[in-house]
Structures are given as C-alpha cells and as structure tokens.
Amino acid sequence: MTTRPYIVGNWKMHGTRAMLAEARAIDRAAERLLKVEVALAPPFTLIHATRKEANLIGIGAQDVHAAEGGAHTGDISAAMAKDAGAGFTIVGHSERRADHKESNALVQEKATAAIAAGMNVIVCVGETEEERDSGKAEAVVGRQLTGSLPTGEGVAEKVTVAYEPVWAIGTGRTPTVDDIGAMHRHIRAKLVSIYGEEGQGIRILYGGSVKPDNAAELLAADEVGGALVGGASLTAESFLGIIVAAAEAQDEKS
Numbered sequence: 001m002t003t004r005p006y007i008v009g010n011w012k013m014h015g016t017r018a019m020l021a022e023a024r025a026i027d028r029a030a031e032r033l034l035k036v037e038v039a040l041a042p043p044f045t046l047i048h049a050t051r052k053e054a055n056l057i058g059i060g061a062q063d064v065h066a067a068e069g070g071a072h073t074g075d076i077s078a079a080m081a082k083d084a085g086a087g088f089t090i091v092g093h094s095e096r097r098a099d100h101k102e103s104n105a106l107v108q109e110k111a112t113a114a115i116a117a118g119m120n121v122i123v124c125v126g127e128t129e130e131e132r133d134s135g136k137a138e139a140v141v142g143r144q145l146t147g148s149l150p151t152g153e154g155v156a157e158k159v160t161v162a163y164e165p166v167w168a169i170g171t172g173r174t175p176t177v178d179d180i181g182a183m184h185r186h187i188r189a190k191l192v193s194i195y196g197e198e199g200q201g202i203r204i205l206y207g208g209s210v211k212p213d214n215a216a217e218l219l220a221a222d223e224v225g226g227a228l229v230g231g232a233s234l235t236a237e238s239f240l241g242i243i244v245a246a247a248e249a250q251d252e253k254s
C-alpha cells in the first residue's frame with residue numbers, strides 16, 4: 001500500500017471548459033511532485049475533457065447513482081462516469097447527505113456499485129457543529145463508517161476515507177491538530193474493526209478549509225494521509241500550494 005500523500009480537489013458545482021487550463025496546469029506541476037498523488041473530481045460535465053487534458057493526475061466523479069442503469073432522470077451510473085474517464089468517485093459527501101437526504105445505507109450502495117464498476121471510492125464522513133459541541137462527534141463518525149463503507153472480499157484496497165467535519169467546510173475554520181489526530185485515530189481503529197489488518201492500509205484524508213497556509217500543519221496530524229480540498233482546489237495556484245506543502249511534509253517524514 002502506498003504511503004504517498006493523496007491530495008484530491010473536489011470542484012463541487014464549479015467549472016466550465018474555461019477551467020480546463022487550471023486542470024492542465026495542475027497536471028503539469030504534478031509531474032514535478034511525484035511524491036504526492038494528486039487527483040481532481042470535476043463536475044460530470046468536465047470529466048471527459050479533464051481526463052484528456054491530464055496525463056498524470058487521477059480524475060474522479062463527485063457522486064454516482066447506486067443502480068447500474070434505468071429510469072433515473074438526471075442521474076449518472078458508475079459505469080457511465082468510468083466510461084467518461086473517472087477512475088474513482090467520491091460518495092457520501094456531506095453536501096449530498098444534506099441536499100439529497102442521502103443515508104448511510106444509500107452511500108454504501110453507491111460505494112459498492114462504484115467498486116463493482118471498477119472504480120475506487122472516497123467515502124466521506126464528518127459530524128455537524130452541534131454533534132461536536134455535544135460530544136457526539138466520534139459516535140456519529142463511527143456510525144457513518146459502519147453504515148457507509150462497502151464490505152466484502154478485496155474491497156478495502158479500493159477505499160479511501162475522507163473525514164470532513166461539516167462545520168469546517170467552506171468556513172475557514174478547522175479543528176485543532178490534536179482534534180484531527182484524535183478523530184483520525186478513531187477512524188483507523190474503526191477501519192481495522194471492519195476490515196481487519198487491511199484497514200491499516202486505508203488512507204484517511206482530512207477535508208475542510210484546507211489552504212496553502214495551513215496544509216503543512218493539518219497534514220502532519222496523526223494518521224492523516226492526505227487532504228480533500230474544495231475551494232482551494234479551484235485554481236492551480238492555490239491547489240499547488242497545498243501539493244507542495246504535502247511534498248515537503250513527505251520530505252520531513254523520510
């Protein structure tokens with residue numbers, strides 16, 4: 001299992017073809033920073049074009065439907081996203097859990113469908129501010145993991161987990177490094193209880209207001225294997241600041 005930090009940009013509902021220049025610049029720079037595994041999850045409409053622009057970085061989807069196909073107007077199956085060029089998909093992002101009322105069970109179905117279609121998955125979990133303030137963060141994240149993670153033979157190696165506290169997304173606020181470390185240790189223990197020894201190799205990303213100027217500190221927290229980045233992944237300049245910080249953090253470890 002690779003120990004390279006994994007830095008993933010989630011473009012959310014941003015981007016038209018005008019943004020392909022950013023993807024190209026990110027890809028070119030990633031060629032000089034091979035200590036870091038870099039990926040982008042553009043909107044569905046840009047997956048194919050982004051794949052064509054980028055030689056090196058991973059390209060993924062932000063969501064897929066759980067069904068293989070059928071009467072689901074406006075939805076995209078895992079096989080379709082893969083055919084367009086996506087090698088992985090995010091599932092269970094808190095914005096989908098909130099906007100589309102996605103349950104843990106549905107997120108698990110989506111992850112299972114994506115893996116069956118030959119993709120890797122990034123399964124997102126994270127507590128709300130109220131849940132953190134009332135001391136329930138670890139319990140909530142534990143339930144999300146148990147309910148959302150795909151299970152079965154050979155599945156663990158396809159899975160990455162992203163811990164994104166809802167209150168840190170797009171707010172400029174982040175947990176302390178100690179709190180991130182504590183939650184990531186909790187997630188690691190849960191992964192081992194679900195997948196056995198294979199759970200040790202699963203990367204756990206931190207997401208929520210990761211920027212070039214806080215990336216080094218956040219990536220140094222215990223058990224943090226990379227970052228899932230929203231706003232700061234929208235320009236090559238700021239995303240590269242995070243990738244460089246990850247490469248430097250890797251140098252310090254080795």
Ligand code: 13P
Nearest residue numbers: 010169170208209230231
């Ligand atoms: P921001 O980096 O904009 O806080 O978003 C984080 C996120 O939700 C990535 O999936």
